[in-house]
Amino acid sequence: MEKGFSPVGLRVLVVDDDPTWLKILEKMLKKCSYEVTTCGLAREALRLLRERKDGFDIVISDVNMPDMDGFKLLEHVGLELDLPVIMMSVDGETSRVMKGVQHGACDYLLKPIRMKELKIIWQHVLRKKLQEVRDIEGCCYDVGADWFTQAQFLGGGEDVSFGKKRKDFDFEKKLFQDESDQSSSSKKARVIWSYELHQKFVNAVNQIGCDHKAGPKKILDLMNIPWLTRENVASHLQVKLYPSL
DNA sequence: CAGAAAATAT
DNA sequence: GATATTTTCT
Numbered sequence: 001m002e003k004g005f006s007p008v009g010l011r012v013l014v015v016d017d018d019p020t021w022l023k024i025l026e027k028m029l030k031k032c033s034y035e036v037t038t039c040g041l042a043r044e045a046l047r048l049l050r051e052r053k054d055g056f057d058i059v060i061s062d063v064n065m066p067d068m069d070g071f072k073l074l075e076h077v078g079l080e081l082d083l084p085v086i087m088m089s090v091d092g093e094t095s096r097v098m099k100g101v102q103h104g105a106c107d108y109l110l111k112p113i114r115m116k117e118l119k120i121i122w123q124h125v126l127r128k129k130l131q132e133v134r135d136i137e138g139c140c141y142d143v144g145a146d147w148f149t150q151a152q153f154l155g156g157g158e159d160v161s162f163g164k165k166r167k168d169f170d171f172e173k174k175l176f177q178d179e180s181d182q183s184s185s186s187k188k189a190r191v192i193w194s195y196e197l198h199q200k201f202v203n204a205v206n207q208i209g210c211d212h213k214a215g216p217k218k219i220l221d222l223m224n225i226p227w228l229t230r231e232n233v234a235s236h237l238q239v240k241l242y243p244s245l
Numbered sequence: 246c247a248g249a250a251a252a253t254a255t
Numbered sequence: 256g257a258t259a260t261t262t263t264c265t
Contacts, residue, residue, distance in 0.1 A: 236259095
């Protein structure tokens with residue numbers, strides 16, 4: 001077991017596409033005397049992690065990022081590096097939290113995040129290390145298929161009435177699909193058109209001017225946002241230009 | 246590739 | 256249930 005484990009200097013990698021949160025988290029984490037590294041792109045994070053194997057102790061990542069689903073990142077990290085990963089998002093939607101945990105997140109934080117919560121994240125690092133020791137010492141786990149029963153229980157948790165077997169079944173079906181199908185290739189993350197982003201959009205449209213045709217392609221180029229797709233712009237354009245339809 | 250419309254997700 | 260965003264189809 002680690003003799004002198006200390007939360008001080010814990011190497012934390014923070015991943016969030018929102019630069020504001022990145023700054024805030026960095027500041028908070030540093031106050032906790034952690035060593036902080038931040039990055040705004042999931043891919044970048046993955047690159048850093050691969051580049052400096054054993055260079056971080058824990059990862060804190062936002063769930064929905066435009067360039068890559070946070071779950072995918074979580075999966076890769078857990079698989080390739082076996083580091084504890086904490087997921088975070090603004091909403092506490094049950095299905096997503098569940099998904100995060102199922103995919104190996106050691107914790108799920110809700111924004112806004114408080115110091116209190118960050119101060120104790122080192123426990124996950126320690127816990128993981130202790131767990132590894134146990135595993136090595138040969139402790140057998142009964143990997144019973146109880147999760148299925150539990151999922152059923154959780155699924156019906158919000159609606160505890162009988163006679164809804166059909167619905168429950170569908171729910172389980174979805175869970176299964178999550179586990180198998182897209183386990184490696186997650187769905188496209190939704191783009192959140194923040195004021196800032198919309199601003200860039202408008203800017204681009206203006207730059208193109210009234211004389212030229214402001215097609216999604218050109219707008220996209222002018223916005224110069226790496227992870228944004230033409231479709232994203234197209235749909236946004238559709239709504240902003242023909243609000244009534 | 247652009248635009249409309251249908252499908253989903255939040 | 257309304258709204259926001261994605262996917263599908265022409």
